[in-house]
Amino acid sequence: MLHLLYLFIRGHLDSVLSTQILLRHPDLVHKTLLMALPLVLERKNMNKQEILKDALVAREQEVMGYQINIDNYTLAIEHIKTSGDEDLVDFCQKLEALLASEKLEQKKAEVMRFVIQQQLGED
Numbered sequence: 001m002l003h004l005l006y007l008f009i010r011g012h013l014d015s016v017l018s019t020q021i022l023l024r025h026p027d028l029v030h031k032t033l034l035m036a037l038p039l040v041l042e043r044k045n046m047n048k049q050e051i052l053k054d055a056l057v058a059r060e061q062e063v064m065g066y067q068i069n070i071d072n073y074t075l076a077i078e079h080i081k082t083s084g085d086e087d088l089v090d091f092c093q094k095l096e097a098l099l100a101s102e103k104l105e106q107k108k109a110e111v112m113r114f115v116i117q118q119q120l121g122e123d
Contacts, residue, residue, distance in 0.1 A: 059116060
């Protein structure tokens with residue numbers, strides 16, 4: 001739980017997800033807030049390069065996550081099509097839509113990763 005909040009404070013976890021987790025565990029809110037304060041202050045004291053480095057790590061993980069989904073969906077689609085199972089046709093179509101969406105989202109994340117790399121002076 002606290003690790004998840006740490007990732008949120010560092011900018012690597014969606015705020016909606018963090019809020020949902022904290023609402024399910026109100027007993028941890030006080031402890032979490034006490035632990036989060038130094039992290040928030042640390043984030044404020046970070047310079048641009050440090051923030052960009054953290055953002056780059058997050059983008060690299062995001063691109064990797066999309067690639068894992070792309071690989072999984074591609075293999076599942078191939079498996080369903082070669083199996084000839086008519087019960088899975090609708091599922092296969094949904095996977096194809098998800099595959100297209102993941103590819104587009106990965107491209108967006110790659111653009112943002114590139115921009116961050118440019119700001120860091122990495123090619």
